[in-house]
Amino acid sequence: MAEADKSQVGLCGLAVMGQNLALNVAEKGFKISVYNRSGDKTDNAVARAQKEGLGDNLVGFKDMGEFVQSLAKPRCVIILVKAGAPVDATIEGLAQHMEPGDIIIDGGNEWYENTERRAKALEEKGLLYMGMGVSGGEEGARNGPSMMPGGAKAAFDVIEPIITKVCAQTDSGPCTTYVGPGGSGNFVKMVHNGIEYGDMQLISEAYDVLKTVGGLNNSELAAAFNEWNAAELDSFLIEISALILAKEDDQKPGEGFLVDKILDKTGMKGTGKWTVQQAAELSVAIPTVASSLDARFISGVKDERVAAQATYMSAGLEPADAEVAALTPEEKQQLVDDVRAALYASKICSYAQGMNLIRAKSNEQGWNLDLGEMARIWKGGCIIRARFLDRIKKAYDRDADLPSLLVDGEFAKELVERNDAWRRVVTSAINAGVATPSMSSSLAYFDSYRRGRLPANLVQAQRDFFGSHTYERVDMDGWHHTVWSDMNSADSITTSGYSA
DSSP, rough: OOOSBBBSSEEEEOHHHHHHHHHHHHHHTTOOOOOOOHHHHHHHHHHHHHHOOOTTTEEEEESSSHHHBOOOOOEEEEEEEOHHHHHHHHHHHHTTTTTTTTTTOOOSOOHHHHHHHHHHHHHHTTTTEEEEEEEEEHHHHHHEEEEEEOHHHHHHHHHHHHHHHHSOOTTESSSSOOBBBBHHHHHHHHHHHHHHHHHHHHHHHHHHIIIIOOOHHHHHHHHHHHHTTTTTOOOOOOOOOOOOHHHHHSSSSOBBBGGGGGOSSOOOOOOOOHHHHHHHHTOOOOOHHHHHHHHHHHHHHHHHHHHHHHHHHHTOOOOOOOOOOOOOOOHHHHHHHHEEEEEEHHHHHHHHHHHHHHHHHHHHHHHOOHHHHHHHHSSSSSTTEEEEEHHHHHHHHHHHTTOOGGSHHHHHHHHHHHHHHHHHHHHHHOOOOOOOOHHHHHHHHHHHTTOOOTTTHHHHHHHHHHHOEEEOOSOOSSSSETTTTTOOOOOOEESSSOOO
């Protein structure tokens, strides 16, 4: 086959995401070769391409060697297989057929250190490697996802003309950029998913408060979410939540709404857990994301929760949804407005936490990541796409060294405006026995961050009491230790340059 007739890119792994991304690439006018370990998925991809009139641009292969040889040099292969050992096995297979200068790009959700390990190993063979987070689910992969490539800059330069057309397009440009070196692309995608956990939990809490405290029915809930999506809460997750709430049971027509029939147990794939673990390693507070992860954990112990409800009902404590208070139309509307404000304020805190985590990792690794650019490429295609991401981009454009979105003038003004409503919602939920872990955590984060003095002085004194960890004083230099057990003694030790 002449070099000019070969495919411009290859894609290995034809599950839902891979197949849809391959069709997207073909639709944008690029010739793509596809391969899957099981040949039936290759056949399915080719059949779909033929059906959609894209057959000339998508060619299927069932032999990995032939697949690699079908690519124009430098050969570039995007792999979309399950993280971990399957990625290593796929890389090993591809590398046997590739030459120095060829490129492998992992488009899955992968631990960033695995990407760096693989890049180093492939570098010894002369191959270039990238980890590229792809967000948007099945629909995004087919019509335009957000793409977060990190790793070898030379590899990005080769793939850039393709992914800038394949990704989502917004008024700010294509939803991709060169994120940075090493595993930065995977890390940014991981934090994106952590923010996604927080967003989903916050929305579910808003739904719970309106339904349980306000007594709104599904039609009223869907209407409220549609109204929110037309204003500052405009986002993919709010949009689909309105559609979910309005969906009638399609398996048992005439028997109510589908969402009410879904078991209240939430699954997860690990990126939220990684985000929380990294925050702990870097000493970055992300309580909104952490509480959303805890909420998923506690949802998983369904049998225990059912038993606990019975235990407390027998002791005279009814669950929150045992009796919903009847509100007047005016009171309902006030609650809807308050929850809208509380959700938006909590969302600002959640994104601020995620951006702080990205910055901390960037500083640790020397990645020099552009936080405003990260917000920009999330404006379209990805799961957390939202109108206010454009305003996050502008906040970092105003001050690239902004310590937190919470101290940006515009966001600070909005938080002040929503402060009272935010507190009313959390208080009403607590009084009704409705758990709002992420909304409450966001409020606590806000209150802690804007307070010049916290009770950490007592915690540090306790640490010094039982562990001689020393403490600093507000009125003296150096580190100090006190013999706390003798309350009448003024004995203390002042040390210089010693920290806990």
